[in-house]
Amino acid sequence: MPADSFIHRMDPRAKILGVIFLLTGIFMVKTLLMFFFWFIILFSLTLFSKISLSVILRSAKPVIILVLFTVFIHIFFTKGQILYSLGFITITLEGIQMGIHMGLRLLLLVLYASLLTLTTSPMELADGLEKLFTPFKKVGFPAHELAMMMTIALRFIPTLLDETDRIMKAQLARGADLDRGSILKRLKAFIPVLVPLFVIVFQRAEDLALAMESRCYKGGRGRTRMNPLHWSKGDTLAFTATVFMVFLIMYIDRSLVLI
């Protein structure tokens, strides 16, 4: 999302590490009150990042079904103190509690992750990940290659969507029937779209490889960056604050559980 705020300008490494800490924090929490706190923190961070709240909330839309599914699975299949039972369906107190906790966890997970992706460009994200994984290069982990693959994949998503649209239209014009009949029939109807698409993907990959090689691309070794990442004081501050917040909330949570 094009906007300018402190969160947008943060070093992607600080953001990625921060989010990882936040997510572990979210998975440790066991009381409703603390979940509520995590939501308050999310909303204030959103406000701070100048992204409208509705954009963040909309990003949770695709996973809503998954969340509900998880909630119901927990409600119906957790053993414990029986509240209500009908035939083979039993609802337990523990089930409801677990269901709500799991649902909230998943929701928070998605929302925090989308806060990260909405304030960080894919390029920055890939750069950040590459830098973070650099220490593992010693044990043979291909950090640069993975980051490059991620960047390329993200770059080609819109292009491939365009191509798919074009091929679909070309087959529709030849009388293909893509949206009628049983699932099996529809899958079969998609073969005339998928085959040309694969051909195009391989062609593009070949072209890209050739273009990269003709500009002397040889992988990550000795490669300099156009925009080197810069870890500023603000990043240290924000990261420390995040870690502190996670431990604080976990501490309060533990004490609440013990009471």
Next chain:
Amino acid sequence: MSIEIRDLHFVYHRGTPLESAALAGIDLVINKAEWLSIVGHTGSGKSTLAQHLNALLVPHQGQVLVDGISTSGESSKLRNIRQKVGLVFQYPEQQLFAETVYDEVAFAPLNWGIKAENLEDRVSEALNAAGLGPEFKNRNPFQLSGGEKRRVAIASVLAARPSYLVLDEPTAGLDSRGKNDLLSLLASMREEGMGIILITHDLELALSCSERILVIENGKAVISGSSEKVIYTLGSTMVNGLIVPEIAKVAQGLRNCGWDVPLSIDETDIAEAIVKRVRDREIS
């Protein structure tokens, strides 16, 4: 029988910040069995217009009627329209998917529910029309040359026996021989009564083969009429990105000096007119 376009408007990404008008009020009637070329610069809306002709896109305002059936109507009628109006996309060889040329060309007739006993004839006829011999039937389309692939793709559209054939930049990437072969193929389809609608950025190509030309710019029709009218109008108006052939510029220039030369891109016609004028002067 004709395709009628009335006050056609179309907007991409409607209702988003990326909104951009592609067509802004096009009026056009395309008669059956005429060769119309639609000429415009990149982004002028010509490909968008092409996709309206067989209901792949539906107007946001206005109407497109194909032989009296509106493309904005029920979806069950859309297939009918698509059968009548064949559309050959730009780089149609990218749509190939079958294992043999026969299967590829049979795809459209099978989709339109042709009887099995007629299928073989249909395929042979389409291959023949596209200038491919029967020996191609069992070959793998992916192993053909670029020009042959394009012929297969065009045959696969012809096999549905459309009343109108719309082609979006069909000569892109072909060498001059491939281009001439394709144009003569289209001319013979035209002779047999098929309406040809050629979409191109190449004004010279359009001038050389069509009966009528529509020049569009920014989604609006700016010139419509015969080759002579288009050359005449372009003598006084500029259309963004349109390259006027050198020979047409010569004709325009001579006429501005009061010489009576034809508005054509045929070098012989113009040369003859010049020679005649010079001879007449010598005699007087």
